[in-house]
Amino acid sequence: MLEPRFVRENPDAVRAMLSRRGTKVDLDRFLALDTELREIQRRRDDTRAEQKQLAKQVPSLEGDERSAAMAKSKELGQSIKPMGKRIQELEAEFKTLHLAIPNMLDDEVPPGLAESDNVELRTWGDKPSFDFDIRDHLDLCEGLDLLDMKRAARVAGSRTYFLRGDLVLLELAVLRYALDLIASRGYLPLAPPFIVNRSAMEGTGYLPFGADQAYECARDDGFLIGTSEVPITSLHGGELLSEDDLPRRYAGYSACFRREAGAAGKDTRGLYRVHQFMKVEQVVFCHNDERESRQLHEEILANAEDVLQGLRLPYRVIALCGGDIGRSSAFTYDIETWMPGRDNYGETHSASRYYEYQARRLGIRYRPKGGGKPLICHTLNNTVVASPRILVAILENNQRADGSVQVPEVLVPFMGKEVLARAK
RNA sequence: GGAGGGGUGGCAGAGUGGUCGAAUGCACCGGCUUGCUAAGCCGGCGUACUCUUCACGGGGUACCCCGGGUUCGAAUCCCGGCCCCUCCGCCA
The missing domain is CATH 3.30.930.10 (Bira Bifunctional Protein; Domain 2)
Structure with missing residues (x-):
């Protein structure tokens, strides 16, 4: 498969390859998924970082502070779940498209489809x-x-x-x-x-x-x-x-x-x-x-x-x-x-x-x-x-x-x- | 098919709820040292994604076979799967 970053940065080259091969892949969808995935993953990661931070503090806290931290951490954990689900869905579709993208062709590959x-x-x-x-x-x-x-x-x-x-x-x-x-x-x-x-x-x-x-x-x-x-x-x-x-x-x-x-x-x-x-x-x-x-x-x-x-x-x-x-x-x-x-x-x-x-x-x-x-x-x-x-x-x-x-x-x-x- | 054991970084191998991305050894990389010969010493050393920086670099997340779950927190506990090893049975 091609490196996702390469596809992201060279969509025109990938499109040219697809047409030289006479094949179709929904590249726009692939790129949109790529963007969306990275965006949601980042939000998930940030939330997760916050939650980990809290969880880490728990042992050193006592009483109300402690239970507050635990509650907040739990809440964050809950909010992460749906993001994870969404990411899984997107990733499945992304992977399917990713596997579908053929290899780049060398310049000297003869033109033609037949x-x-x-x-x-x-x-x-x-x-x-x-x-x-x-x-x-x-x-x-x-x-x-x-x-x-x-x-x-x-x-x-x-x-x-x-x-x-x-x-x-x-x-x-x-x-x-x-x-x-x-x-x-x-x-x-x-x-x-x-x-x-x-x-x-x-x-x-x-x-x-x-x-x-x-x-x-x-x-x-x-x-x-x-x-x-x-x-x-x-x-x-x-x-x-x-x-x-x-x-x-x-x-x-x-x-x-x-x-x-x-x-x-x-x-x-x-x-x-x-x-x-x-x-x-x-x-x-x-x-x-x-x-x-x-x-x-x-x-x-x-x-x-x-x-x-x-x-x-x-x-x-x-x-x-x-x-x-x-x-x-x-x-x-x-x-x-x-x-x-x-x-x-x-x-x-x-x-x-x-x-x-x-x-x-x-x-x-x-x-x-x-x-x-x-x-x-x-x-x-x-x-x-x-x-x-x-x-x-x-x-x-x-x-x-x-x-x-x-x-x-x-x-x-x-x-x-x-x-x-x-x-x- | 039956019974048991196990899957941790390039390799070997610790770790059984928190400061563990993970001890230690080997390998590897950089440096020092050196006439005493497969030497010694010091330091470094996982991967992927992502954010940030002109750059050097820095931050975040994930990954201890895979997938779920419990928990404030999982390499560590629970469930399912895959694979490997040992013994027994069967068989080419």
Whole structure:
């Protein structure tokens, strides 16, 4: 969230941001609440100060003076109560609005509100050319009997799947390949809880918006994570970190769950958009320093690019426009990987920098080396690899005329074979 | 699921109705000292909000897991919740 003082002092900048994002928040109401709250809090504080003063005198007084002080103090106490009630009401409304204000955008965020306004920054790799009629991943898997979505639908509904045989091994291979790569760069692997509480969801900005996307375990007020960013960014919530070990780099390894509400009818074919997937995610905590944030953002982007380059998958890097960027993010790069079956690029990675936005919500701070006030950390994250979506690209880019699929060279050591075998 | 114990400042750990925002130790910061070596000495050192000052600074309120309550006055008493630990049971 943004610092209330910042919003108070820069309402025009906040309004400009809202319009760049094409979103609305009742900022006037927010500012009015802010003013009213501070005003009533001050009155409450003053009254309370007076009351405390009296209460403090009580033990040293006697007789009438004593009972007078007690009575007066009680009276003041009574008058404070309604103020407290009012403050609570106002605060609740204030908090709701506060959480609703998205992060400020960096200057270089491309203008525009539609997906088509995103800007392609660069491409890498040559799209494969096939001298035969290509199959998409679903057809390939069908031919090799590596996937069962029909029965999955019966067992678990739409957008679910059973991977079979070598496809299971391929998933494990690509995850392990990615995890090894990121770990070798100083990222600490973490296997986090897949169910988190409300405050972790709020802190990372997945609530209240995005509530539609999360599976809720209502009985226990828990939520299935849509990404390990949620538990891992929350890892240091409420902590005062030592500056010595900033930046901290983590590699989350988890299953992810998404309801895909509102995506009905979209990407219904195959493994592209599913309710459950596996992901290795990079999460970074760093100093309260924009330059460092930007530098690390390039780092996590490069890590992901290296994963794809290792796999020899063509991709492009795009900058998300104001209307397409997440509410918590100040700037987001997406990486889209070439998927011949779609005859298009498909999003496989998303790298965001948040500056203070998440860490402020979560209360993640560090004390600067020479002493002084604690500062709020910055956070960033990016995908390393997500499966099965990455399998779509791997399968389709490495298919052969006979419907078989070559295992990418870097995965062979993890697979123990060079070609996917039929499952039966 | 049953029984018990506990949640206090960066950490450890006192405090069970008033002068406690909170002892002490460690860590940290500033200074002094120093040939006697992970040293000693002196001083400082919570956070948030808010008011005030040109500034240095000063004032106020809140916070001892969270939320209610009792009281002139709550870290301390009462109620509810969350979390942690130990033992027993059950189970992967």
